[in-house]
Amino acid sequence: YNQPSSGRKYDLSMFDIGRPLGKGKFGRVYLAQEKSTGFVCALKTLYKDEIQKGKVEKQVRREIEIQQHLAHQNILRLYGYFDDAKRIFLILEFAGQGELYKHLQREEQFPEWKASQYIAQMAAALKYLHKKHVMHRDIKPENILVGIHGEIKISDFGWSVHAPNNRRQTMCGTLDYLPPEMLGGSKNYNEKVDLWSLGVLTYEFLVGRAPFEDTGMMTQRRICRAEYSIPAFVSPEAKDMIKKLLVLDPEKRITLDEIPNHPWIKKHCVTGERAWNRASSFKPR
Numbered sequence: 001y002n003q004p005s006s007g008r009k010y011d012l013s014m015f016d017i018g019r020p021l022g023k024g025k026f027g028r029v030y031l032a033q034e035k036s037t038g039f040v041c042a043l044k045t046l047y048k049d050e051i052q053k054g055k056v057e058k059q060v061r062r063e064i065e066i067q068q069h070l071a072h073q074n075i076l077r078l079y080g081y082f083d084d085a086k087r088i089f090l091i092l093e094f095a096g097q098g099e100l101y102k103h104l105q106r107e108e109q110f111p112e113w114k115a116s117q118y119i120a121q122m123a124a125a126l127k128y129l130h131k132k133h134v135m136h137r138d139i140k141p142e143n144i145l146v147g148i149h150g151e152i153k154i155s156d157f158g159w160s161v162h163a164p165n166n167r168r169q170t171m172c173g174t175l176d177y178l179p180p181e182m183l184g185g186s187k188n189y190n191e192k193v194d195l196w197s198l199g200v201l202t203y204e205f206l207v208g209r210a211p212f213e214d215t216g217m218m219t220q221r222r223i224c225r226a227e228y229s230i231p232a233f234v235s236p237e238a239k240d241m242i243k244k245l246l247v248l249d250p251e252k253r254i255t256l257d258e259i260p261n262h263p264w265i266k267k268h269c270v271t272g273e274r275a276w277n278r279a280s281s282f283k284p285r
């Protein structure tokens with residue numbers, strides 16, 4: 001399986017560039033194919049002047065440093081990188097079904113079986129990350145892609161750091177996903193911040209909007225008080241999962257090890273006996 005390897009030296013001439021796949025604050029992503037092997041990937045191009053202007057050199061360096069040492073089916077692979085005079089190029093895994101937030105926008109809400117399987121996959125990816133003492137810190141639909149088989153892949157490690165962290169980070173973008181312990185500039189927090197964001201993600205998958213969505217200050221106040229309500233159409237098991245993740249005290253949140261055994265996950269999990277039965281009853285035509 002001749003995927004690119006981080007040991008090799010790459011340059012732009014080694015790739016055929018295809019259609020644009022998306023754009024972000026500091027550049028664009030293109031479909032690309034490595035000429036020598038035919039390997040299809042996503043080439044993320046970041047403009048050096050934009051990165052310097054945005055003072056995000058550290059984040060880009062961290063994204064590369066962290067993501068290239070990760071290998072998990074629910075984490076987007078970074079195979080390598082190179083640069084030219086103006087741009088940095090990240091050779092990324094191509095996610096065949098694109099950006100998850102676009103799926104959520106189109107479907108408005110995910111059915112419970114789909115949300116439950118996505119959260120189980122997120123928990124597996126976070127368990128892998130936390131075992132390496134990496135916390136993502138920016139879990140939200142915009143940072144999740146969908147692979148060709150419908151599996152999800154955490155991407156964009158620009159905000160990830162090695163835990164524990166007592167560096168102050170200037171935040172930009174939505175506050176909706178920030179845990180209480182990261183608000184108000186408190187410095188000491190750990191990987192449990194990703195559990196809170198997983199709770200916000202679960203809520204948004206099922207309800208179609210974030211639980212603390214409000215105007216700036218009100219959002220912060222509602223987060224710090226864990227002030228949210230869950231609509232009646234959400235099942236009791238899903239409500240229980242959200243309540244066990246959106247807990248103000250990080251140490252009292254459900255752990256990643258407990259998530260696979262939670263009734264809401266077990267109810268919709270397909271890796272167990274049902275999947276085996278389904279596979280064994282498969283009759284090739």
Ligand SMILES: Cc1cc(Cn2cc(-c3c(Cl)cnc4nc(-c5cn(C)nc5C)[nH]c34)cn2)no1
Pocket residue numbers: 021022023024025026027028029042044045092093094095096097098099145155
């Ligand atoms: C800069 C910049 C843009 C983005 C957001 N972004 C990620 C992708 C992307 C990646 Cl990194 C990998 N595989 C992808 N597959 C798609 C895709 C889009 N459509 C409409 N269909 C597919 C399949 N996008 C992918 C694109 N933009 N982050 O930093």
